[in-house]
Amino acid sequence: MQKFGAEYAEIRAQKLSKTMFTMKEGRVEAAKQGIENGVALRVLVGGAWGFASVGSLDSDALANAISDACAMAKAASHRLKSPIKLAETKVLEDHVRAKPKKKPSEISIEEKMETASLTNKVALSSDKRIKSCTIDYLDLTGTSYFANSDGSYIEQDKLYVWSRLTASALQSGVYTFSREEIGSTAGYEVFDQETPEVVGKRLAERAVRQLKAKPPRGGKFPVVLGPNVVGVFVHEAFGHLAEADIALSGGVLANILGQRIASEVVTFCDDGTVNGAFGSFKYDDEGVPAQKTFLVKDGVIAGLMHNRETARKFNAEPTGNARAEDFRTEPIIRMRNTYMVPGDRTLEELLEDAISGYYFKSFRGGQANLDGTFQVGVQEAYEIVKGEIGEPVRDASFSGNTLETLLKVHAAGKDFELWPGRCGKGQTAFICDGGPHISVSEVMVGGSA
């Protein structure tokens, strides 16, 4: 690297194995196994990044990749007005081993398909209006190797177990759709909790309940959000804005650190250290230890999520949020397990707060804009009538402006759930999000009725 005048260089190598299948109504399309080995090389030359990825651990390919990355960085640096610099970090050496109770690699593919098949049976047999059930399964195991020119060397085992389940129901021309996701970094033991009976039932019952649901009314309403919806709200509406690269790009949080932006009941964390959670890891892909980062504390904005580059710009510490999906992608700022800290209220009290509005229990998707406009689609919702849960409501969504909405968070429940998911930002990251039930005095509900 000195030969090319690089200020910084890092190499990430991976040896990964995957087992996957997709099951539709109990039929496995194809049981799949894969091997992915490769190297990612990133260098800083003249203040610009060069990145080269090759699917090979061969030394000639590596030598080529190094000169390629340096030449590209140099080309990219020509018109640079403000060169990239990195925050200092500790030089580390560590070997991190996964310690699953049940190693995915020691469980036969037959057993994995059998578990999915049981879940499928539970879902399809629970109600004859359930017409389809799709189950995707993935486990990923292997080792990643990290070294940089500061002198750090980190070896980390990778272990992810994931499943996505969907079901559709049909009755007199009404179609409904339900989704569940399971994800863990602990091991295959996640299926001891999320058993076929538990997950199959949850999946099917939601799809069936929605059959008699009515469309929501459009307009402004008080709402109670369930932990699963609070999670996606914290992640989408606030979390992305608290990613320092987004904040720097003109996001609404850039210049308001230390200011009150939410009601006092609001405390948000992004935490890479939750044991076994889908968004947990020990070191990020810049070799920085994962940590618990407070984003909002008692309504005041407490910090942002950083990589080494943005930490330097904000004169902050890197938070261990630099993640790359694999050796084909560059590390960028990503969330880990993002959640709201619980309060002291019961669900009954929260529903009474809302009096007349909607209870949004489970989300379908969400998306946010730099200006703070967010949207959350809901797959399970109910009316709130006189402070009690009423009729089910179908295909609702709500939106608003993040900062305006955070001030309207009225109260937080004492319960807490963390849900696994995947987040897209040009590349996919495994994450969790969650929180307690909360009541919000007003959001905009998108409805056609």
Place this chain on the structure above:
Amino acid sequence: MVAVLEENAMLSLAENAVKAAVKRGAAEAEAFVYEGKATTVGIERGQITKSSRVIDRGVGVRVQVKKAIGFAYTNILDSQNAVEDIIAKALSAANASKPDPNWSSLPQRKPYAALKGTFDGEILALRSEDLVNVASKMLDAAAETDKRVFPIEGGAAAGYASNAVANSNGVSGFDQGTVVECSLATLAKEGNTVTPVCFEFNSERSYNVNPEWVGREAARLAVSALKTKRIETRNYTLVLTQFALQELLYYTLINAIKADNVERNQSPFKDKLGVKVGSEVLTIYDDGLLPGGLRTGAFDGEGVPHQKTLVMDKGVLRGFLYDSYTAKKTGKESTGNASRAGYLSTPTIEATNFHVLPGSKTPDELMSEVDDGLMVSFLQGAHSSNPVSGEFSIVATPAWKIRKGKIEHATRGVMLAGNIFELLKNVSAVANNERKMGQLVAPWLLVENVRVIGK
């Protein structure tokens, strides 16, 4: 400069893997070899900050043993052992699986069309320096358009991909293609006002992108979103641009015409062939051979030739999209719509170029028909639409209020709610300004009577 694999090398890798799998006991075998090379230059926060090259190649082997399917892949191509290893893994995966009584066979060999305009050697040869020039022109054009514009991210990219597919029924094909792209996401700032993100891009199979146009348009859009006014909640006439259509159709209409979804009761179009499901102004093809199309290629992920399939004729539903498994199960022919994520996946049904045929009206003529409406491009949350029923409830931001055929002002954060299948019946006009965006090739559409929730 890294050389790409030659046609012969790719084909013999595929064919040898098929032979070896059959020799090891596969009743049928298929190999798909993929090589991709992407060179990019990235813009972050107003300046070019990075460049990257990603080279990804590998082989996936699908085998059938006693009507059970197994699949394995590797990205290690320089060792015969690695290929042998995945053949063994594919066979063991098949042996671990239950037979599928509906399995018929892998596809048979059919001739491929000679394609023009999908490969350009000039794109393959592009270096970081060339792409820095493209990105610079785009940034300069944006800066010259308006000082209030801030380019957040974007860049220029040159991509090459080649596929070789072979199976034990005699299928053997090689195809290669290129694509070049430049894109810019912008916002505009004035005082305390920051606009939502706007975006423009240009993507072509030959080296003729127009970065100046992208820069100017991305800047113009952001500035036009600076002054916003709230609008009332009621039903509006919408002008849907390609950006909005791409998002809306991908999660709903395109899912509804996939034959496996139809067959599995996951589409409202079951038993609707020959039935009028859309407005008379809508005629749609799935065309894997469309000249210059971003998804144009000689064959699909199973080596079945691409074709032009009539999906909707003047609003009447005429066809579904098939891969060979779903086709054979229902006594049909594959339409060449088996899609693969390179070597990493087995085939799934996907549209190629989803072509909504243009009409005769210019965009101005289309706009002049709108007395009181909304132009919609940028959507949030389309992926949270109900993929089965087509119900959607999404944010449009920014959007532009139209009055008497002219853009009056921008608005932000409005919501649209409705059902995509109802919306298709309410399309009243189609413009002639077709453009390609991912798998969508379409003009602007005029849609009547859509619920808009304002503030």
